[in-house]
Amino acid sequence: MENTAPSQLEQRxxxxxxxLYPNRDATELARNCLATFNLDPKTESPRPHRNLWDQSDIMLITYADTLRAENEAPLETLQKFVKTKLINSISAVHLLPFFPYSSDDGFSVMDYTSVNPASGRWHHISEISKDFKVMGDLVINHCSSRSMWFENYKAGVDPGAKYFYEADPNADLSAVVRPRTSPLLREVQTKNGTKYVWCTFSHDQIDLNFENPDILLEFLRIIRLYLEKGIRWFRLDAVAFLWKIPGSPSINLPQTHEMIRLLRLVIEHYAPESVIITETNIPNQENLTYFGNANEAHLIYNxxxxxxLINSLVTGNCKHLKQWLMSMPPAQQGTTYLNFIASHDGIGLRPTEGLLTDWELETLINTMKRFGGRISSRTTPDGEAKPYEINISLWNALAGSVQQGPDQWQFARFYCAAxxxxSLEGVPAFYIHSFFGTENDVDRVDNTGQFRSINRHIWKMDDLEHVLNTPTHHQKxxxxxxNLAQIRRAQTAFHPNATQYILHMGDHLFAFWRQSLDRRQSLFAIFNITDQPQSFNLSELNLIATDDWTDLVTDTVYEDHLAKVTLMPYQFLWLANKKGKVKLVG
Known part of the structure; x- marks a missing residue:
């Protein structure tokens, strides 16, 4: 008689x-999940705690249509640009939502299975995946009110009839944590009468009901499609809000963590080199929980x-940055941080809770306003509108200092931030506009009425090529x-999981030590984060006397290990005892 006992994968x-579904037949559901993913139940588990990255990994974050050329699909334009201009500087491309959408620049997805025809086709994404790792957005919390699913929901037919989360408008929902000020519930007329659907973000973004396992199966089909098209890194967008329980904050619930563990289990058995990244713009300690026990996210956004970092550079004081980093646990092997300082969204302020005082936060906000920034708000459970994020380009955010306003150190400050x-533990991710020093796009804000548009400029390739080939700050x-990215990618001390120790050199010099996993390369990263020269003695670093120490950026050799070093405003050193060789392609 054939043994039908569940395999180890099935049991997990x-x-x-x-x-997740205590009232359903879990064995039958498990088999449905495996069949949906076309996954053999006897598939062996990948080895745990594998680092699926190294020091060569640097990510580009971009919309599919940020670069546009005449008579060419934007995805084709992007593919040509990254292959010719960034092949030696990055290893991965994060394509923000490239699907047909109705609002929010792609995050109101109408169809998860197709590429927006205005951007290109699936084969363009597959082409990018031949030279780079590709990260795609799994917009998993909500979808567009103009999607087929929602039309079917209103008509009471499948797929979609029970796909969306409904709530009682008379229920006490005051505890719900949200990042917006709009009403939480939207009234909808359906075949089955008036319903009230949950909208964490906007009334065009209707939250999906993961209490219905059919939604899980739908997303497993979507994930499998992405894998077939060459996507291997998955960004779980707004995943902290995935599970809802009226009367609770409906954020970071245990079921949400359970769902992430389930998705990771299936994905890594199908494609062991795949990586899951959780996008959870929440206070720091809550964010850290998404590592789980190295069984949830491979990477979390820092x-x-x-x-x-922006606060340090505009105030000239790194006290809070140091304190925060000293409190951060080293990531376990097989997990790491995704470091970024600019993205398609604004500069989140919730992650400063408990790290900056109210006065310091107000000073930062006022400084960013002075540099052309806008402020988006959220509604707190007591109904108060509170600043949620600063909307500004990174170039403008670093235009000057709190004390002096705009000054002559904008480029130096920007370069120092990058x-x-x-240098930090983790995988660095550059928003595409950080490669160009793109300014605030105020006209786009006026056209869209959305503050986030200020940092979502569309570059015409003729204009971009012009500014990159002439003496402009964009070229610089x-x-x-x-160039700095190419140097970084060759240094084993910059492995995302290499040792990191914060050094105490006062509030004006931000410094830390990195050591490669094999302990062969030591690297001291020292930054002057002020607009004044700052000096220190090399004796403070306790350099190994028998090693030669070289600044990797300037190739300056420091033979006198006791010498006094003066760093000009925003100057930095990558002082290493060994120099990895930069290998260029093409």
Missing amino acids: LIGHLQV FSLPPL AVMM VFNAIT
Whole structure:
């Protein structure tokens, strides 16, 4: 008689499903999940705690249509640009939602299975995946009110009839944590009468009901499609809000973590080199929980880094940045941080909770307003509108200081910020506009009425090629950052999981030590984060006397290990005892 006992994979899957769907047959659901994913139940588990990255990994974040050329699909334009201009500087491309959408620049998805025809086709994404790792957005919390699913919901037919989360408008929902000020519920007329659907973000973004396992199966089909098209890294957008329980905050619920563990289990058995990244713009300690026990996210966004680093550079004081980093646990092998200082969204302020005082946060907000920024708000459970994020381009955010306003150090400050991000434990991710030093796009804000549009400029390729080939700050930024990225990718001390220790050199010098996993390369990263010269003695670093120490950026050799070193405003050193060789393609 054939043995039909569940395999190890099935048993683990059943365990997750029993937590999520206690009133359903977990064994049958597990088999449906495996069949949907076309996954053999006997598939062996990948080895745990594998680092699926190294020091060569640097990510580009971009919309599919940020670069546009005449008579060419934007995805084709992007593919040509990254292959010719960034092949030596990045290893991965994060394509923000490239699907047909109705609002929010792609995050109101109408159809998860097709590429927006205005951007290109699936084969363009597959072409990018031949030279780079590709990360795609799994917009998993909600979809567009203009999607087929929602039309079917209103008509009471499948697929979609029970796909959306409904709530009682008379229920007490005051505890719900949200990032917006709009009403939580939207009244909808359906075949079955008036319903009230849950909208965490906007009334065009209707939250999906993961209490219905059919939604899980739908997303497994979607994930499998992405894998077939060459996507291997998955960004779980707004995943902290996935599970709802009226009367609770409906954020970071245990079922949400269980769902992430389930998705990871299935994905990594199908494609062991795949990576899951959780996008959870929440206070730091809550964010850290998405590592689980190295069984949830492979990477988490380091959301506290952008506001704290920008605050350090405009105030000339790194006290809070140091304190935060000293409190951060080293990531376990097989997990790491995704470091970024600019993205398609604004500079999140919730991740500063408990890290900056109210006065310091107000000072930062007022400074960003002075540099042309806008402020988006959210509604707190008591009904108060509170600043949620700063909307500004990184170039403008670093235009000057709190004390002096705009000054002559904008490029130096910008370059220093990029260097800090590339030096820290984790995988660095550059928003495409950080490669160009793109300014605030105020006209786009006026056209869309959305503050976030200020940092979502569309470059015509003729204009971009012109500014990159003439003496402009755009050319200076592009050349400096691409060159620094090439140096960074060759240093084993910058492995995302290499040792990191914060050094105490006062509030004006931000410094830390990195050591490669094999302990052969030591690297001291030292940054002057002020607009004044700052000096220190090399004796403070306790350099190994028998090693030769060289600044990797300037190739300056420091033979006197006791010498006094003066750093000019925003100057930095990558002082290493060994120099990895930069290998260029093409």
